[in-house]
Amino acid sequence: MQDKPGLEQGTAATESAGPATVMSAREVIKHFGGTRVLNGVSIEVGVGEVVVMVGPSGSGKTTFLRCVNHLERIDGGEILVHGLPVGYRRGAGRLGKLVEDRPKAVAERRRNIGFVFQRFNLFPHLTALDNVAVAPAKVLGVPKADAREQAQALLKRVGLADKASSRPSALSGGQQQRVAIARALAMKPELMLFDEPTSALDPEMVGEVIAVMKELVEDGMTMIVVTHEMGFARSAADRLVMFDQGVILEEGPPEQLMTDPGHERTRTFLRRIIEHV
Amino acid sequence: MAGGYVLADSAPGAGFDWSFFWHYLFAPSSTFLDGLWRTVYISVVAQLLGVVLGFLIALAQRSRHTPLRWAGAGYVWLLRGTPLLVQLVLVYNGLAAAGVYRFNDVRVAGVIVLGVVQAAVLTLALNEGAYMAEIFRAALDAIDPGQAEAAHALGMTPAKTMRVVLLPQALRIIVPPLGNEFNLMMKSTSLLSVIGLQEMFLTAQSINSATFKTFEIFLVAACYYLALTTVWSFVQKFIERRLADPGRAAPATPSFRHRLTGGARGERGVLSTGDIR
Ligand SMILES: Nc1ncnc2c1ncn2[C@@H]1O[C@H](COP(=O)(O)OP(=O)(O)OP(=O)(O)O)[C@@H](O)[C@H]1O
Ligand SMILES: [Mg+2]
Numbered sequence: 032m033q034d035k036p037g038l039e040q041g042t043a044a045t046e047s048a049g050p051a052t053v054m055s056a057r058e059v060i061k062h063f064g065g066t067r068v069l070n071g072v073s074i075e076v077g078v079g080e081v082v083v084m085v086g087p088s089g090s091g092k093t094t095f096l097r098c099v100n101h102l103e104r105i106d107g108g109e110i111l112v113h114g115l116p117v118g119y120r121r122g123a124g125r126l127g128k129l130v131e132d133r134p135k136a137v138a139e140r141r142r143n144i145g146f147v148f149q150r151f152n153l154f155p156h157l158t159a160l161d162n163v164a165v166a167p168a169k170v171l172g173v174p175k176a177d178a179r180e181q182a183q184a185l186l187k188r189v190g191l192a193d194k195a196s197s198r199p200s201a202l203s204g205g206q207q208q209r210v211a212i213a214r215a216l217a218m219k220p221e222l223m224l225f226d227e228p229t230s231a232l233d234p235e236m237v238g239e240v241i242a243v244m245k246e247l248v249e250d251g252m253t254m255i256v257v258t259h260e261m262g263f264a265r266s267a268a269d270r271l272v273m274f275d276q277g278v279i280l281e282e283g284p285p286e287q288l289m290t291d292p293g294h295e296r297t298r299t300f301l302r303r304i305i306e307h308v
Numbered sequence: 309m310a311g312g313y314v315l316a317d318s319a320p321g322a323g324f325d326w327s328f329f330w331h332y333l334f335a336p337s338s339t340f341l342d343g344l345w346r347t348v349y350i351s352v353v354a355q356l357l358g359v360v361l362g363f364l365i366a367l368a369q370r371s372r373h374t375p376l377r378w379a380g381a382g383y384v385w386l387l388r389g390t391p392l393l394v395q396l397v398l399v400y401n402g403l404a405a406a407g408v409y410r411f412n413d414v415r416v417a418g419v420i421v422l423g424v425v426q427a428a429v430l431t432l433a434l435n436e437g438a439y440m441a442e443i444f445r446a447a448l449d450a451i452d453p454g455q456a457e458a459a460h461a462l463g464m465t466p467a468k469t470m471r472v473v474l475l476p477q478a479l480r481i482i483v484p485p486l487g488n489e490f491n492l493m494m495k496s497t498s499l500l501s502v503i504g505l506q507e508m509f510l511t512a513q514s515i516n517s518a519t520f521k522t523f524e525i526f527l528v529a530a531c532y533y534l535a536l537t538t539v540w541s542f543v544q545k546f547i548e549r550r551l552a553d554p555g556r557a558a559p560a561t562p563s564f565r566h567r568l569t570g571g572a573r574g575e576r577g578v579l580s581t582g583d584i585r
Contacts (some may be wrong), residue, residue, distance in 0.1 A: 102457055134466050142463035152458035156476045166462035169472050202581060211458075 045096030051077045053253045064124045069275035083264040084257045085272030092257040096224045145215030145223040151207040155200040160195040163213045185213040205236030225256040259304045273297045332528040343511030353495045354432035362440020387438035400427035400503040424505045447481035480551045487544035
């Protein structure tokens with residue numbers, strides 16, 4: 032983790048709160064047309080931390096995650112990963128002014144940020160094995176045989192060693208999501224973003240995906256997880272973050288937020304999702 | 309009986325000359341075969357160039373640079389909005405008459421390529437490019453945006469995303485309309501007669517003016533066009549099957565009969581007998 036190429040620890044130390052910070056967002060603002068979807072979101076995530084985000088539908092959780100790896104542009108504030116903005120660079124001359132980076136540079140910055148989508152988004156024309164091997168092979172230039180070997184090991188890790196040659200269309204939702212997690216891990220990310228990884232799954236498949244995520248937590252992965260699986264939040268999260276109307280309403284240890292939140296909205300929201308599950 | 313035919317031979321318009329028809333159908337003259345050959349190779353070369361050009365124009369239309377998008381849209385508007393016949397005459401006769409450019413015969417790798425053939429291939433390819441651009445655009449639009457997002461999240465540049473993720477999926481969508489385009493292309497070559505290119509149609513016309521066997525010789529030409537498009541439809545079915553997702557397609561190895569008959573009949577046969585599992 033320390034000697035990753037392209038990770039400038041020096042810059043990280045000077046630009047953000049400290050070298051232990053993986054991601055820091057400051058006053059992030061995002062509009063879609065006329066509506067303000069993120070209205071000043073600030074949060075820091077340290078190395079090895081697991082942050083679970085909850086909040087009502089439309090409160091901006093997905094949008095925030097997408098902004099972190101620049102799947103969405105932001106209209107204000109800044110998001111730093113390892114002390115450097117993702118998708119933006121400092122403009123020449125004028126201090127503090129950020130300009131959007133060239134696509135190639137953006138792609139490079141995304142390499143060590145893993146993203147797991149609600150709807151898996153596996154590549155349907157590739158086998159499970161090639162879904163996992165494709166990015167190391169095509170992006171990092173890992174020799175194909177090596178990439179496949181690593182992919183096989185990752186599939187084993189998510190319990191799908193026997194599905195290597197299956198196409199996504201031949202896999203269940205839970206299996207597809209586990210392949211998607213393996214695919215993200217293949218790039219050896221230092222930060223993993225999960226956007227409701229189990230909400231498109233049939234109830235009986237939720238457990239197998241949560242189990243894989245818990246293993247990642249045990250391995251010390253830094254994770255931001257949008258989920259309403261409160262069991263996962265309680266047992267695996269260091270912090271629970273409550274989103275509401277484009278801002279972070281409050282955050283804290285999961286147990287505290289669940290039993291003694293600072294806002295009535297948090298209480299009613301959490302009670303509703305806990306009872307619903 | 310035989311006498312009747314001799315009479316018909318010498319008197320134009322006096323009936324159908326079967327012996328002439330069979331003769332030209334099964335033992336066509338070398339001039340006719342030359343015409344047939346030109347029809348085939350001009351179609352193939354123009355279609356290949358048209359596919360490449362169409363892809364490039366589709367890329368331009370999806371570019372983040374506005375002038376490129378406009379150029380792409382303008383190209384399609386212009387080339388689809390004017391008749392191929394007019395384009396042919398403009399490129400071959402018009403440019404020469406205006407003193408802008410005259411297509412001269414050139415020698416490429418020991419083979420003489422006629423000026424008129426150059427103009428024909430160029431115009432057909434330019435025209436086809438506009439139609440292929442629309443086909444590529446529709447195919448790329450049909451792919452779930454989550455595919456490109458997943459590729460981006462893995463650190464792929466836009467170019468890599470296109471090559472590794474989008475294009476392979478688009479090709480599957482493109483094959484049926486591409487087959488249609490090539491079918492049209494082979495028939496469109498008959499228009500080349502207006503610029504004096506001795507392809508199959510003009511050859512038939514010359515034979516007609518020498519023999520006055522109008523119905524017979526054009527029926528022969530029709531048979532040959534039909535043979536070309538029929539052979540192509542088999543090739544197309546074969547390609548479609550090769551590109552199909554093995555996870556979804558029923559037969560792993562289509563039978564010879566299946567490949568020969570192609571299409572719906574074959575599919576139905578497979579569905580009724582092949583679903584043993
Ligand atoms: N591409 C878009 N264009 C326009 N509006 C959008 C777009 N994406 C999201 N929005 C809007 O932004 C708001 C926040 O959406 P977001 O998906 O971030 O919410 P969420 O907290 O993830 O909700 P959910 O729990 O339903 O997933 C919503 O009002 C949504 O309609
Ligand atoms: Mg969401």
